[in-house]
Amino acid sequence: MPADGSDSSAPPIPAPPTEPAVKLPTWRAALQTLPLAAIWIATIAPLLLWLLARQDPELAVRIKQVTTTAAIRGGLGLALVASVGALLFPPVPAWVRLMFERLRLSFASDRGPLLKALAELEHFASAARHLEVGRLALTRSELPLAAEHLHRAVELDPSIAGAHHQFGILLRRLGHLQQAAVAFQNAEHLDPGHAFGAALLELGRCALLAGDERAAAEILERHRKEHGGSKQSHYWLGKARAAIGEHDSAIAAMKYAAEPTKQRLTPEENWFRALARVWLWRGGRR
Amino acid sequence: MNDFLRQADRIPVTLVVAIAYVTLFVLANLSVAPEQLPARLDEFGVLTPLNVAEGDAWRLIAAAFLHANMLHIGLNTWALLALGPGIETELGSLRFALLYLVSAIGGHIAVCLVYAPYQGVLGGSGALFGILGAVFALNMRHGRHLFAFLQDEGNRRMIWFTVAYLIAGIWLPVSNTGHIGGLLAGFALTFCWLAPGREPTRNVRRYRIALTALFCSLCFVSLSPAARWDQLWNRSIADESPYGKARRRAATMHYRGIPSADEQDVREFATSEVFR
Numbered sequence: 001m002p003a004d005g006s007d008s009s010a011p012p013i014p015a016p017p018t019e020p021a022v023k024l025p026t027w028r029a030a031l032q033t034l035p036l037a038a039i040w041i042a043t044i045a046p047l048l049l050w051l052l053a054r055q056d057p058e059l060a061v062r063i064k065q066v067t068t069t070a071a072i073r074g075g076l077g078l079a080l081v082a083s084v085g086a087l088l089f090p091p092v093p094a095w096v097r098l099m100f101e102r103l104r105l106s107f108a109s110d111r112g113p114l115l116k117a118l119a120e121l122e123h124f125a126s127a128a129r130h131l132e133v134g135r136l137a138l139t140r141s142e143l144p145l146a147a148e149h150l151h152r153a154v155e156l157d158p159s160i161a162g163a164h165h166q167f168g169i170l171l172r173r174l175g176h177l178q179q180a181a182v183a184f185q186n187a188e189h190l191d192p193g194h195a196f197g198a199a200l201l202e203l204g205r206c207a208l209l210a211g212d213e214r215a216a217a218e219i220l221e222r223h224r225k226e227h228g229g230s231k232q233s234h235y236w237l238g239k240a241r242a243a244i245g246e247h248d249s250a251i252a253a254m255k256y257a258a259e260p261t262k263q264r265l266t267p268e269e270n271w272f273r274a275l276a277r278v279w280l281w282r283g284g285r286r
Numbered sequence: 287m288n289d290f291l292r293q294a295d296r297i298p299v300t301l302v303v304a305i306a307y308v309t310l311f312v313l314a315n316l317s318v319a320p321e322q323l324p325a326r327l328d329e330f331g332v333l334t335p336l337n338v339a340e341g342d343a344w345r346l347i348a349a350a351f352l353h354a355n356m357l358h359i360g361l362n363t364w365a366l367l368a369l370g371p372g373i374e375t376e377l378g379s380l381r382f383a384l385l386y387l388v389s390a391i392g393g394h395i396a397v398c399l400v401y402a403p404y405q406g407v408l409g410g411s412g413a414l415f416g417i418l419g420a421v422f423a424l425n426m427r428h429g430r431h432l433f434a435f436l437q438d439e440g441n442r443r444m445i446w447f448t449v450a451y452l453i454a455g456i457w458l459p460v461s462n463t464g465h466i467g468g469l470l471a472g473f474a475l476t477f478c479w480l481a482p483g484r485e486p487t488r489n490v491r492r493y494r495i496a497l498t499a500l501f502c503s504l505c506f507v508s509l510s511p512a513a514r515w516d517q518l519w520n521r522s523i524a525d526e527s528p529y530g531k532a533r534r535r536a537a538t539m540h541y542r543g544i545p546s547a548d549e550q551d552v553r554e555f556a557t558s559e560v561f562r
């Protein structure tokens with residue numbers, strides 16, 4: 001054994017992925033500016049109508065009436081589409097609950113602890129402190145800040161499993177599935193069963209989403225054996241098994257995911273249960 | 287009562303507003319026959335969208351100090367003395383005065399935008415709802431995070447009370463439009479300006495500019511309404527008909543549900559092709 005106490009027989013940790021370029025999806029950026037845009041439209045529209053009314057009052061009235069009618073009909077139409085959507089795709093209530101929970105979390109996460117962690121980082125920079133900043137930024141969906149600090153944490157001390165795990169979540173959220181899989185692999189390698197199997201589950205999920213269904217099925221099966229599995233892990237396991245043609249075992253996994261439970265599920269688990277129920281209802285089709 | 291008098295020097299604006307309520311109520315009701323009271327209140331500043339559109343901008347503020355009867359003034363003064371001292375002490379007197387005025391204007395702008403041109407409103411409740419909005423904004427700002435105040439039973443009850451009052455307002459003879467306008471104005475003013483949080487970010491500055499522009503725009507549109515058929519209708523009556531004033535009177539009575547000799551004319555005009 002070497003002098004530093006490390007086990008030379010253990011495989012080396014793969015190099016951590018590079019810092020990702022963070023670019024918010026267009027729809028998300030648009031969604032963030034939507035309230036501001038609505039205020040500006042509400043500001044400008046009456047003034048434009050006023051200017052128009054000076055030239056042609058009847059046209060201004062007609063435009064206002066047409067717009068109001070269109071807005072009312074549009075709202076009713078959207079409600080109708082949403083109702084039909086809920087009929088065609090039954091997990092809509094579960095999705096609404098999940099979205100509401102995410103919204104609540106985004107509002108309910110204060111920036112104070114993040115600012116405090118950033119201030120502490122200025123006094124003394126360490127991997128743990130970078131990790132703390134990155135974790136808090138990730139919770140608040142401040143992805144550029146999270147990317148910078150999580151990458152720095154992994155760079156400074158590649159032996160912290162939590163840093164790899166958080167970095168993996170960030171990469172997965174940014175859509176870099178291959179790199180995320182490497183990060184989760186590192187976390188699992190450093191701390192087997194890290195975060196009660198969450199890293200393993202994420203690893204399986206990334207493998208499935210990246211198109212490696214066989215590896216995903218193996219990883220998720222291991223997760224089921226070692227950690228008992230959850231609604232989410234059984235859902236992904238079912239998808240992976242179905243993709244490699246093991247239809248019966250896929251149905252068994254999905255049935256487990258769709259089973260009702262006595263205790264109240266978290267919004268995320270409830271969402272995967274709803275997806276599994278629909279999958280079974282449709283006979284194993286997407 | 288003793289506590290209230292002891293802190294009187296710290297809440298001058300609340301007291302001035304309460305005294306203004308009572309003084310104007312007494313002056314408006316002094317030696318006036320009940321049937322003449324509407325006309326007297328109109329002189330003192332009852333707000334109708336039409337009056338504001340015709341240039342009486344002062345009514346946007348004056349109507350927030352007028353009250354129609356004892357119950358009206360009693361409830362509003364009680365609400366002012368219940369909510370005002372705490373918020374005035376928290377924000378400071380000048381800021382509280384600004385909050386009251388902006389909320390009053392906000393509530394009355396909503397009335398101008400939504401109500402029929404001859405429908406009148408009066409009372410300080412829009413501004414009082416603005417103070418309630420300020421309470422919500424301060425609670426949101428003072429917590430560990432924006433919604434931490436919901437963990438407190440008292441705060442939750444206050445929200446339910448507000449919602450219940452707004453729902454009851456559908457049936458009660460109160461102006462829900464003015465209440466909601468005042469509530470939003472008071473909330474926005476406090477949230478973005480008076481208690482902007484630990485770090486007024488660039489986003490807050492953007493919202494400040496946008497909300498100021500919106501407030502100015504809606505003020506302008508209340509004073510110079512353009513695309514409301516009823517305003518154009520009224521303008522047409524005034525401009526085109528030789529019997530403009532008579533028809534306007536008839537229209538007023540029509541809106542108040544009083545049948546008049548000219549009602550048929552008004553109805554024909556309202557349903558004419560021009561305004562379909």
